[in-house]
Amino acid sequence: MILTMAQAINQALAQEMERDDRIIVLGEDVGRDGGVFRATEGLFDKFGAERVVDTPLAESAIIGAAVGMAALGLRPVPEIQFLGFIYPAFNQIVSHVARMRNRTRGRFIAPLTIRAPYGAGVKALEHHSESTEALFCQIPGLTVVVPSSPYDAKGLLTASLRSDDPVIFLEPTKLYRAEKQEVPEEAYEVPLRKAAVVREGRDLTIIAWGAMIPVARQAAEAAQAEGVSVEVIDLRTLSPMDRETIVASVKRTGRALVVHEAPKTCGLGAEIAATIGESALLSLSGPVTRVTGPDITVPLPKSEDHYYPSPERVLAAIRGLMEY
Amino acid sequence: MIERFDPLQGARLQVLDEAGEPGAGLDPGLPEAALRAMYEAMARTRAADAKAIKLQRQGRLGTYPPSRGHEACQVGLASAMDRGDWFFPYFRDLGMYITLGYPLADHFHLWMGNEAGQRTPDELNIFPIAIPVGSQIPQAVGAGMAAKYRKLPIAVVTTFGDGATSEGDFHEGLNFAGVFRTPNVFVCLNNQFAISMPRERQTASATIAQKAVAYGFPGVQVDGNDVLAVYAAAREALANARAGGGPTLIEAFTYRMGDHTTSDDAGRYRAKEEVLEWERKDPLLRFRLYLGRKGLWNEAYEKTVQEEAAAFVEKAVADAEARPPATPEDLFSYTYGTMPPDLMAQLEALKASLAGGRP
Numbered sequence: 041m042i043l044t045m046a047q048a049i050n051q052a053l054a055q056e057m058e059r060d061d062r063i064i065v066l067g068e069d070v071g072r073d074g075g076v077f078r079a080t081e082g083l084f085d086k087f088g089a090e091r092v093v094d095t096p097l098a099e100s101a102i103i104g105a106a107v108g109m110a111a112l113g114l115r116p117v118p119e120i121q122f123l124g125f126i127y128p129a130f131n132q133i134v135s136h137v138a139r140m141r142n143r144t145r146g147r148f149i150a151p152l153t154i155r156a157p158y159g160a161g162v163k164a165l166e167h168h169s170e171s172t173e174a175l176f177c178q179i180p181g182l183t184v185v186v187p188s189s190p191y192d193a194k195g196l197l198t199a200s201l202r203s204d205d206p207v208i209f210l211e212p213t214k215l216y217r218a219e220k221q222e223v224p225e226e227a228y229e230v231p232l233r234k235a236a237v238v239r240e241g242r243d244l245t246i247i248a249w250g251a252m253i254p255v256a257r258q259a260a261e262a263a264q265a266e267g268v269s270v271e272v273i274d275l276r277t278l279s280p281m282d283r284e285t286i287v288a289s290v291k292r293t294g295r296a297l298v299v300h301e302a303p304k305t306c307g308l309g310a311e312i313a314a315t316i317g318e319s320a321l322l323s324l325s326g327p328v329t330r331v332t333g334p335d336i337t338v339p340l341p342k343s344e345d346h347y348y349p350s351p352e353r354v355l356a357a358i359r360g361l362m363e364y
Numbered sequence: 365m366i367e368r369f370d371p372l373q374g375a376r377l378q379v380l381d382e383a384g385e386p387g388a389g390l391d392p393g394l395p396e397a398a399l400r401a402m403y404e405a406m407a408r409t410r411a412a413d414a415k416a417i418k419l420q421r422q423g424r425l426g427t428y429p430p431s432r433g434h435e436a437c438q439v440g441l442a443s444a445m446d447r448g449d450w451f452f453p454y455f456r457d458l459g460m461y462i463t464l465g466y467p468l469a470d471h472f473h474l475w476m477g478n479e480a481g482q483r484t485p486d487e488l489n490i491f492p493i494a495i496p497v498g499s500q501i502p503q504a505v506g507a508g509m510a511a512k513y514r515k516l517p518i519a520v521v522t523t524f525g526d527g528a529t530s531e532g533d534f535h536e537g538l539n540f541a542g543v544f545r546t547p548n549v550f551v552c553l554n555n556q557f558a559i560s561m562p563r564e565r566q567t568a569s570a571t572i573a574q575k576a577v578a579y580g581f582p583g584v585q586v587d588g589n590d591v592l593a594v595y596a597a598a599r600e601a602l603a604n605a606r607a608g609g610g611p612t613l614i615e616a617f618t619y620r621m622g623d624h625t626t627s628d629d630a631g632r633y634r635a636k637e638e639v640l641e642w643e644r645k646d647p648l649l650r651f652r653l654y655l656g657r658k659g660l661w662n663e664a665y666e667k668t669v670q671e672e673a674a675a676f677v678e679k680a681v682a683d684a685e686a687r688p689p690a691t692p693e694d695l696f697s698y699t700y701g702t703m704p705p706d707l708m709a710q711l712e713a714l715k716a717s718l719a720g721g722r723p
Contacts, residue, residue, distance in 0.1 A: 064510075064513065090512075090513050091513075093509070095540065096536075096539055096540060096543055098502075098536040098539065098540070100502060100532060100533055100536050101502040101505065101533070101536035101537055101539070101540050103502075104499065104501070104502025104503045104505070104506060104533060104536070104537065105502050105503070105505050105506030105509060105540060106506055107502075107503045107506060108452070108491075108502070108503035108504055108505060108506025108507035108508070108509070108510065108520075109506040109507065109509060109510040109513075110506075111450070111491055111503070111506075111507050111510070112450070112507050112510035112511060112514065112516075113510070113514075114510050114513070114514075116506075128532065131496055131499055131533075132499060132502070132503075135495075135496045135499060136494075136496075136499060136503070140492075141698045141699070141700075141701070142479065142698040142699055143479055143482055143492050144479075144482055144483055144484065144492050145479055145480050145482070145483040145694070145698055146483070146698050147483045147484050147486070148484075148491065148492070149701075180699050181699050181700065183700075203701070204701040205700050205701050233704060280700070280704035280705075280706055280707075281706070283705075283706065284705070
């Protein structure tokens with residue numbers, strides 16, 4: 041089937057709900073309306089109001105209620121309408137979801153898959169475009185997943201729904217309908233904690249995820265025309281991170297470039313750079329370089345192109361690293 | 365019974381007056397064995413609480429939130445629960461744990477600083493303590509939603525203090541409960557203080573119970589130093605919840621006789637006279653007077669109860685202190701279902717460091 045990412049996510053939810061009646065979808069406008077991005081479209085009619093729960097507008101209670109549902113053996117899939125609105129639920133996520141298994145020594149778990157659209161590129165209002173994924177990567181116990189294609193979205197979401205660990209599943213809004221791809225009809229898993237080499241190359245490794253994958257690929261194609269062979273790694277699971285794939289690639293290419301939408305300081309690029317420094321220092325021909333959002337508040341849509349990494353900025357960084 | 369005590373009219377449910385005399389038609393008529401069991405649980409709770417404070421002063425137990433004064437709330441509520449019901453506690457619930465049969469040694473083990481003490485035995489439906497104030501409330505509601513979905517005829521109880529009613533999670537949770545008509549019983553132990561802040565500084569509403577009205581379900585204020593009042597209100601609210609009648613908010617009006625925690629000094633913010641006044645309303649004293657009226661209490665019985673409580677507590681302390689400390693594996697093994705390579709490496713590094721090797 042040829043599907044968009046939104047359709048692939050919808051299919052994963054429908055198939056897993058069919059397979060496992062412990063899965064409950066809950067959130068704002070997820071039922072009758074099918075979600076503001078239509079990711080839950082049709083689920084309400086298929087599974088009913090008991091399993092696709094339209095909740096009051098209250099992020100903390102959406103996640104808190106999901107924690108309590110898990111206590112009674114359910115596997116809730118809360119949706120936060122935009123990542124920029126997750127902060128009222130941060131207490132529940134950090135103080136309970138992430139540590140439930142640990143603080144009860146395994147008596148209780150919180151196998152939630154918390155879905156949230158995130159990132160820029162759809163000219164949305166303030167608070168709708170931020171990339172705060174690194175906030176979650178700092179919290180032990182959480183698995184942070186970002187798909188970059190319809191195929192991965194379905195497989196990663198399926199794996200997340202089947203995982204006993206809580207997953208923050210971030211869906212890049214820009215990619216919901218950006219491309220269509222052949223996606224198998226039957227259910228399948230794309231393994232968590234495993235990065236993918238989405239483009240092979242010899243001279244330089246780009247590490248990126250989500251909506252930065254198409255940007256990295258474009259820059260890689262442009263570099264190819266200049267005779268530079270660029271490898272692109274899609275991290276897919278940001279935490280726990282697949283350091284092995286990053287280090288193996290950088291040891292081969294000798295150059296590393298991290299591309300992310302989030303602000304530079306304490307962004308995930310810093311952790312990746314430190315990892316490469318710890319494990320591949322002597323293979324490097326130049327410093328680990330970062331192309332990121334600047335350390336400013338995300339601008340409103342008229343100025344957002346100044347903020348987000350573009351293929352041109354990535355290409356300039358590739359050139360800089362090659363000439364180092 | 366609950367509907368007869370409208371908080372908006374300033375009514376408060378009290379079964380026993382301060383002399384232990386039951387009001388006309390209010391005595392829940394519990395069998396003698398049940399009454400004795402409640403009194404013995406209250407005595408155990410008080411003894412365990414005093415012991416915990418002593419252990420903290422001796423450096424054998426960490427920071428601890430004393431429960432004295434709350435025994436009627438805790439034992440009355442827990443005694444009304446069924447085995448299948450769920451409990452989402454806050455951090456000042458010693459009498460709930462003791463009455464519900466949570467091993468006291470485990471509970472002490474937790475306050476001594478060990479996560480293993482919070483591994484609820486499989487046969488008990490008790491969630492871990494919520495330290496972030498009020499965060500357990502929406503969780504209890506979610507459990508109620510799950511019970512409804514799974515068609516389980518159970519109720520879900522959650523406790524919290526008066527301070528928690530200022531938190532957003534109180535509003536969000538009770539609002540959800542009203543909308544979804546969940547089988548929840550919310551019990552606010554209004555002990556007049558959130559650390560130093562008096563109840564009047566938490567809310568301008570005359571009672572906490574009346575807040576339920578705005579959420580579309582009943583609320584009732586009960587005398588929290590009257591174990592039979594708490595029991596009667598809880599029994600009715602729980603039965604209603606199990607039968608699909610929706611949630612109830614119970615405000616147990618009581619007083620925190622001790623400090624907020626062993627790190628606090630309540631003398632900084634409240635008058636001795638006020639505390640002495642509440643001493644006269646002591647929940648154990650009142651219930652003892654009632655039992656005496658019924659011929660169920662005398663000095664000999666009291667001696668047995670105290671001795672049994674002391675032995676119960678001493679055994680729990682000995683058991684808790686005999687537990688082995690957590691190993692590095694314990695600390696790392698429950699972060700994820702399967703340990704990621706990063707954590708394995710960090711665990712090995714910790715073990716090597718503990719063994720005196722290079723970190």
